[in-house]
Amino acid sequence: MNIMSRYIHISDTKGRDAEVVFTSKTKKPKVKFVTSKGEEVNTVRVLKGGVQNSFEGMTKVHGDGEAIAQAMLSGDPEIDLQLTGRFIQGSSRVYIDSYLKPVSRITKKEVVYAPDGSVKEERVPKELLANILSEIALKPGKLFPKKDMFNKLVFAKKYQLHHINGLTFDFLFEMAKELHDKESLMMIGGGAKGNEPLVFQDGGKTYRAFLEGRVKGNSYLLLLHLSNLELKSI
DSSP states (O other): OEEEEEEEEEEOTTSOEEEEEEEEEEOOOSOOOBOTTSOBOOOOOBOOOOGGGSHHHHHHHHOSHHHHHHHHHHSOTTOOTTTTTOBOSOOOOOOBOTTSOBOSOOOOOEEEEOTTSOEEEEEOOOOOOOOTTSSSOBEEEEEEEHHHHTTTEEEEEEEEEEOSSHHHHHHHHHHHHHHHHHTEEEEEEBSSSSOBOEESSTTOOEEEEEEEEEEETTEEEEEEEEEEEEOOOO
C-alpha cells in the first residue's frame, strides 16, 4: 500500500486548532496479470507516434476520413517506424496550434456549464493559492445527515487525517466521536469566515470538504471527503 502524507491546519467546534497529517492511500490491485509461465508483467509507457501520425496530423496531409482510410489501406501513415513503440521515461505537456506546431504563449479559458450541458459562462480562470496550511485554520461548518449527503454530491477524493502526538490524538478523537454520535458529515471551509472551498496546491482545483468520523473503542477514523460536483435533476 502506497501512502503519501501532508500536513493540514484544521480547527474544531471548540475553537482549538492543530496541524495534523492527512494521507491518500492507494491499494494495490488484487488481480495480477501474468505470462503463460506465471511471471508477473509490468506496465510501461510507449510512444504511439508523432503528431503527423495522429488523426489530426493525417488530415493535414491526406484530407478527410475517407482519404485517410484509403491511405491506411495502401500504406501505414499512422505509424512512424523510427518512433512508434519506443519506451517513454518522462514527458512534458506541450500546447500546439491548429497547424500542430508548438506554441509558447497561450491564454487559458475556463468554461462553466449549466446542468443541462449548455455553456453558462466563459472566463479567465483564477489562480488560487493553497489554503490548507495557512495561518488561518480551516473552520468547521454546518452538520449534514450522513445518509443524505451521499445522494447529493459526487465525492472525487478521500483523505484520512492522522494524529502526530498525544494532544492531536485527543483533538481528532473528539472530532471523530462527535460526528460518529450525530451520524453526520461536517463541512470544512477556509478563509477568515470558513466559507471558502479548499485548495490543496497553488493553481489547483477547488473542493468542498466534509469530515466523516467513526469511533470504535479507543480508536478513531477521521475521513475528509472532497466534492466538486453536485447531483441535480435536469
